[in-house]
Amino acid sequence: MSTAPAANVFGINMSSFASLGWPFSGEVHDFEQCFTDVKLNDVQAMSKKGITVDDITMRYCPSRIPELWPHTKTSVGSMRLFRTWSKDWPDERRLDVWSTMVAHAKKNDIKFLVGTPITCNVESDEQDWDWTKEFLRLLGPAHVMGFAVGNELELLYTQGAHHDCVNSLWDEGRLWSTFTDRVAELDGLGFDQVPVTSVFTAGIVYSGDVHLPFRNVPGKALVNDFLSNAVEKYGYRYVFTFNIYPYFDPTLKIAPPKYTCESAIRIATCFEDGCLANKALVLARQKMYQLTANHTQRLWIGEIGWSSPQAAALSTEMAQCKDFSSLDTLHLFYENFLKWDFSVGGVRDPDFAFYFTLRDALNFGKQEYFGLIASCNSPVCKIASAGFTSPVALRGSSMNGLRLTFIFSGLALLLIAICSILCAACRAKSSAKGAESDSSSESS
Secondary structure (H helix, E strand, C coil): CCCCCCCEECCEECHHHHCCCCCCCCCCCCCCCCECCCCCCCCCCHHHEEEEECHHHHHHCHHHCCCECCCCCCECCEEEECCCCCCCCCHHHHHHHHHHHHHHHHHHCCEEEEEECCCCCHHHHHHHHHHHHHHHHHHCHHHEEEEEEEECHHHHHHCCCCHHHHHHHHHCCHHHHHHHHHHHHHHHHHHCCCCEEEEEEHHHHCCCCCCCCCCEECCCEEHHHHHHHHHHHHHHHECEEEECCHHHCCCCCCECCCECHHHHHHHHHCCCCCCHHHHHHHHHHHHHHHHHCCCCCCEEEEEECCCCCCCCCCCCHHHHCHHHHCHHHHHHHHHHHHHCCCCCCCCCCCCEEEECCCECEEECCEEECCCCECCCCCCEECCCCCCCCCCCCCCCHHHHHHHHHHHHHHHHHHHHHHHHHHHHHHHHHHHHHHHHHHHHHHHC
16 A cells, blocks of 8 residues: 655645644544444453454554444453554654554553564565564553464465465474564563464364364465474463454355355354354364363454455355345444353353454455444444434544644645735736836837
8 A cells, every 4th residue: 555645736745734634643542432323232251352453544543543342332452453564654654653552552551462474575574573663662561462473374375475485484484483583572672471472364273183283284384383383482471363254254155945144144143152253262272272282371363353345355155145244244243242251162262352353454455344434534333324424524632633734724725825816916917017118119
C-alpha cells in the first residue's frame, strides 16, 4: 500500500496542511466505540479475550481504536499487533502513530501481543525488528503480554515464495536461529519475563501423524521440529498459538438434505462441543500433549473471526452460500464469541483468544472483510439495523487535528481567492489606463 500524493489547489501543494491532521503525537484517545443500535450484553471471560489491530487501523487511524468492545460496555484489555511498522508506510508518521498507540495503552491499561515479521527479505526483516525494538522501548514490559516472531509461515510455500527462501527458512534453520536471536535481544531489553511464540494456522494440527503431531514436510514447513525445539529451550515460556478460522474450514459442504448452508452456518458459528472451533481446540490440545507429554503448556488463539461481505480468499463450497458471509451471520458469530465462556469439553480450555479484527483489510493482496468496522472513515459498526445511521459523522478529541486541517485549508483557499480577485482588479485597472493612454496619443 502507498500513500496518495497531496492534492494541488490553485497550484499550491496542500501537504503542509495535511500534516496538521490527526493523530497528534502522544494523543490520548476519546473514541469509545463505533455507533450502532445493536447491543450485546451477554459477555463472558472477557479478561481472556483481545482484538487484533489490522494494518489499515495501524497505518491510517490508530487514534480511532475503540476503548470498548463494539456493541458492549466492556473495555478492551488486550490487542495483537502483527507489525509495528512497514517500509511501505510513510516514515514521517511513524513516531506519531507509536505515540498514539502508547498513550492509548497507558490510558486504558492495554497489554499487547507484539509481532515482528519474518519474510524472504532478510534485510527488510532486520528493519522490521529494529522498529519493533524501538516501539517496545516506548511501550515498556508492563504493556506487553507476549512477543511473536512470524505469522503463518507454514503457508509461505503456498504464497509464491521461491523454493530457496522456503528451504532456507525451514530446512536450513533460518526461522529457528532468527527466533532465538530475537528472543535473546528481547531479554536484553528487559522483557525476559514476556511469553514468546510463533503463530501458525490450525491447519498444522490436521497434517501430522502418530509419530509427529504437527506438520513436518521438508521443502515446505518443518513446524514440528520448530515447536519441539521451542518447548525444549523455553519450556512454559513458549506459548502454542494457532489461528482458527471456521469460516475457511474445507470440510464444510453443501449436499442436501444432510449438508446445507444452514447446517454449515450452525456448526461454524457456535462455541460448544461439536462445533468447528471447539473441535480444532480439542485436537490442538491433544497434539500439544503428544509433543510435550504435559498439559501445562499455554494455548492462545491468535486470530478467530468472520468475514462479511464474502472474503476473496473463500474457495470452499460456502462461496456459493449467500447467507454464509451475510451480516446476520457475522452478527451470530461475534455474539457467540462474546458469550463463549472458554470451556472446551474434554481438554484444558484455551488461555487466550484474539478476535480478528477491527477493520477490513488486505491479506496476501486479497481483500477481506473481517472487520467489525468497515473503514477508518466509518463511525458506524458493521452490525446494525437496516437503515441505521450515525448520530454524528465523527467524534472525539482525535478529530481536533482534522478540524484544524479544514480550518487552515479554508483560510488558505480564501486568501488565494482574495489575492486572485485583487490581482485581476489590478490587471483590469492597468489595462484601462493603458487603453486611455493609447487613445490620448492617437488624438494628439
